[in-house]
Amino acid sequence: MNSLALDLHPPARRRRTLTWFPFAALSPSLLVLSVFFALPMGMMIGMSFTQTETFSPTLDHYQRFFTDGLSIAGFCRTALMSLLVAISVTVLGYPVAYFLARSTTRWRAVVFALALAPELAGVVLRTYGWLIILEDRGFINDLLLHLGLISSPLPLSKNLFAVVVGLTHVVLPFGILSLMTSIQGIDPNLERAAQMLGASRLAVIRTIVLPLSVPGIVSSMLIAFTMAASAYATPALLGGAGFKVLATMIYEQVLFYIDWPFASVMAMSLLLMMLAISFVGVRYESRRRSRASVSSGGER
Amino acid sequence: MNRLISIFYWFSLGAVLCFITLPLIVVVAASLSPTSAVTLQPWEWTGRWYADLWSSRWLDPFLASVKIATVVAAISGVLGLFAAYAVVYERIPGSDALMSCLLSPLSVPQIVKGVAVVLFLSMIGLQGFLGTPALIAAHVVLALPFVTRMVATSLANFDANLDRAAQVLGASKLQRIRLVVLPMIKPGVLSGVTFAFIISFNNIPLSVFLVRPGDSTLPITVINYLEYSLDPVLAAVNVASMAFILAVIFLFEKIGGFSAQLHGGSK
Amino acid sequence: MNALDIELVSVSKSYASMAVVRDIDLAIPQGEFVSILGPSGCGKTTTLNMIAGFTAPSRGDIRIKGRSQVRVPPERRNIGLVFQNYALFPHMTVTENVAFGLKMKGVRREEAETTVKSALRSVHLEGMGKRYPRELSGGQQQRVALARAIAPRPSVLLLDEPLSNLDLKLREAMRIELKDIQQQLGMTFVYVTHDQEEAMAMSDRVVVMWQGAIAQEGQPAALYREPNSRFVADFIGKSNILAVASTATQAAHLELAVGDGLMLKARKTELSAAIRYCSIRPESIAVLPSGVGGNGFANLLNATVRRVVNLGAAFEIDADLGSDVRLHVLLRATRASVPPSVGDAIRLGIEDADIQPLSA
Incomplete structure (x- = not known):
């Protein structure tokens, strides 16, 4: 007997009786995501293009967004704030990430816990801490007044500065993690080799570590930017009425002005800002990958 | 020069870690402070805010x-x-x-x-x-x-x-x-x-x-x-x-x- | 004739249009230790996976004890499998690992306990039952994997490069042990490896695979002595492979023209196809001092020593015969043998039987 066994028949009979099961297992997740994510998103997008009374398609809401200066200002404020957060997170996170990537002492565990523990505390606690520190009658102003260095409180809260400080604190652990992963990927022998060739500490950092950790720097900036742009609680509490960003403006549109189409347009603008940033990230990553594969292909 | 870089590195590491922990410490301190204004005045510990949680x-x-x-x-x-x-x-x-x-x-x-x-x-x-x-x-x-x-x-x-x-x-x-x-x-x-x-x-x-x-x-x-x-x-x-x-x-x-x-x- | 344990009948496997295994015919009698040997990508692992049932053949039939297995899922083939990375269940103790197959078969508890004990005894791991795999050394993990595979008494045991993660000393010791265990159990072993030494050391029979097909099969000694192709000659052991330009049949010999006008006398063969290469094992070449003796050899060749490498047990001599021919010669290091020096003129003696003509 030379049975013609085609690839098509499954080797296990038991498996055949189970083939419907994976689909059944997947369907609840897909259902939940369709009803509570895809459908609402679709409706929101639809609403941003719909005339409120006549339900006819329109671009009025978008026109309003671009002509009324407040919205555009909010958009730019959000972008500026996110950029500043991205920069400060990366700059502040770098020394910590370098230490975590290179240290082999037991202090590493301590620093690691210190760097990441705030993440467990939640945003409110940390923002509350910054409120106490930055308020007009807060920690810093109190200290400076007490020492007689200033005569009236410095405006440290309810402005861009406060929000950037608060958000940097919120996002910092994520920046540190992505920088750390990148620096860990750099062979420490490269640094030793450079030192043996006579490079100073500074030269090693400038010519070896920094250039090779560019991917980590980029991803830290991207993560920080997107997290900052979509943050709500920190700008709401530390920025208040004095510093409004898209997130807080959307909230106002929905709950105070009850202008849903306009809220949708603002949400869309925020979403597009995020998608644009992620797109930049994806493009950068794929460019880097293809360059890497070309160079390694050349070696072979 | 290397020494300077070293000092700068450790200083910045310490400063960032302070930055990370500062708000947490402040909140814990505030939760134990008897006055409702959070200031640098010397204080005594109190657990009354925690009692209020109940x-x-x-x-x-x-x-x-x-x-x-x-x-x-x-x-x-x-x-x-x-x-x-x-x-x-x-x-x-x-x-x-x-x-x-x-x-x-x-x-x-x-x-x-x-x-x-x-x-x-x-x-x-x-x-x-x-x-x-x-x-x-x-x-x-x-x-x-x-x-x-x-x-x-x-x-x-x-x-x-x-x-x-x-x-x-x-x-x-x-x-x-x-x-x-x-x-x-x-x-x-x-x-x-x-x-x-x-x-x-x-x-x-x-x-x-x-x-x-x-x-x-x-x-x-x-x-x-x-x-x-x-x-x-x-x-x-x-x-x-x-x-x-x-x-x-x-x-x-x-x-x-x-x-x-x-x-x-x-x- | 022994009962056949495994039969592969013109088994092929292709992915998309890529043929990975082509028309393999193989019959393995009960109790035989068979190695499937080949370089990576030769299709040996796919063949193993088809016997185990993880991969369905595109064509052909696989029979175990005469029954077609093509439609039988792996869990009902009653096969044992030892993985290269051992694949021990890390969340189970050694005993639980070894008992797993028995539990799946519904073996009663007391019976399972005795079987597990005897399986652990046969791999010399008595008293290790309560440990977890991560607490064992690589060699011990390897033994647990073996015990786990043999405990349910499979009709066939498949081994997928099981020794390749061990260091050299341990690997050599395990070879002997594996062979002992196989003989004690009388179980059919199908051993997949890329290590020819391993295959030669343990097997009753070696199946050499290349490019998805069987290149040659036979007893280890026969394969070594009479490879049928350039690939097998090169893959099993070390060999000097010379391209043959032309052949001429003489009264007693076959004359092979190699290199730039050098003639070698070989035994006549029944090879029908044209002879394209010949293979000479380095250790079959005798090194003779220049000018004296060696009349017993069919081939006596003058050569110059280009390099001598001390391998401890032997010297490897790189001999230049002129006419673009170089031979590697293995000279056993004995108290009497004095290795030649670089530049020395020597003579090499080769028996006609030691020159193996190859057609491919």
């Missing part, structure tokens, strides 16, 4: 948050486990596309998801749904992709030879899943569930749209209060809720979570 004003939202986070963790744990199983373990047709679908909510800011859900519920006339049911649904949408991703990662790291070894030893598919696959990915599932609990418990950007008076979560109650005052009782609330989160993590860790991951795995 009132329905704080207990109710706390219990609501715990209830919501528990349900969210359970639902997203089960759904995420099933979804990751179907996509990664069974490799059903189109698994890559399905995985991107399952993870797509991650690329939408929470505040946008929140707006979409609240508009959706209002438009289809389900405002009555706001409060706990809407919070649970929205938090599941938020947590599910994370859980799915975590379970999928541990399934992908799972050595397929273990499954094959069990198979040649005569284990049927259900036996393999029960005796080999599930024990091996347990740490991944538990971390996912813990994570789901925490992001639900701490959530603000979604919850802020979906709470109702009298049916609110702890973080929302706190920020609503914060807009008016810096009452030290808020510091106590925050410290207590952080302690609670740590307790939850510790509990899941005890059940056999993260550190088991370090010992598990055949490698």
